[in-house]
Amino acid sequence: MEVSKSEHRHFVIYKPDGYLSQFKSHDSKQQSKKFLGSLHDFPEGIMAIGRLDEKSEGLLLLTTDGKMSDFVNSRKVEKEYYAQVDGNISEEAIQLLKEGVEIGFDGKKYQTRPCKAFKLKEVPDLPKRSKKIRDDRHGPTSWLSITLTEGKFRQVRKMTSAVGFPTLRLVRVRVGSIRLSAAMPGDVVEVRAFF
Template structure:
């Protein structure tokens, strides 16, 4: 039987560095920016579920279904990030990330919720970023995994900066059950039949 024309469509993409997590802007200052529509011929009404800032990369879910978007943004779904930070991150800093700390949000102080965090052993296998990260001549860097269920604007960057280790590269590697491994080509797009609730467990 022919699929209904009203059937929703869903995508998982690897958002590249330098792209905005949107399709169009009416802000004249953003007209020279790169938008998601450059990556694929998405259907009308497609929206990003949550956002990654312009300098961040990784897993981004897209859908034409507002209800699915609301569920992912409800604070019940885990989002895991790999952050390359400036310096050799300490165990004390990791513990601060885990237990919660104050960051600035919309001009107010915000206490982050407890989260999962651990230092990665070595450098994770990720595609090379389009814009080079500074090299080791400027000092050591290290990698940390941070898993949140909340998602304030630039939260991971603000968290690592608050503990003294600013983020140099940020890659979201997982949203619920959707992993970056299936999208290892930067700009990769996969259409999925549906975004099931169990995919976010």
């Protein structure tokens, strides 16, 4: 039976760090992991649109609509991330990120597409993490915004590392016109539609 567009369900979630972007697993090696399914009673057929790795946090869209998932994952929809990086990131490194850098993906070299990137003037107002990140006593850190229209596995982390500033904390703050706003880790909101 095909579900009509009006019957699809959509959710906006603040994925906490330490959670996998899946709902459960039958893999015995993953039984100690935390899954999205423990945060809310989601409907059958729900899927994450794009993923955030276990250490990353922030805005994650969930839907029962495969066409919506394909659209959001396309290069038509921007995804913005705030990355706390090790060191005081230079303008030269930011320029390299904007132009695209070479990273490894599936055992091959991959040239990232041009993107938007800039250093944040202030530390963003984000909730505290469940696991603490090292602080400035161990050397300076800086924050930047990176906006992509692609999403390879661990791409932002690989990009900042490629320019010499490894990511310490990564938070997706926007997908298209949807922003993280004042949500707290673990918050789940059902919405009528995304766009």
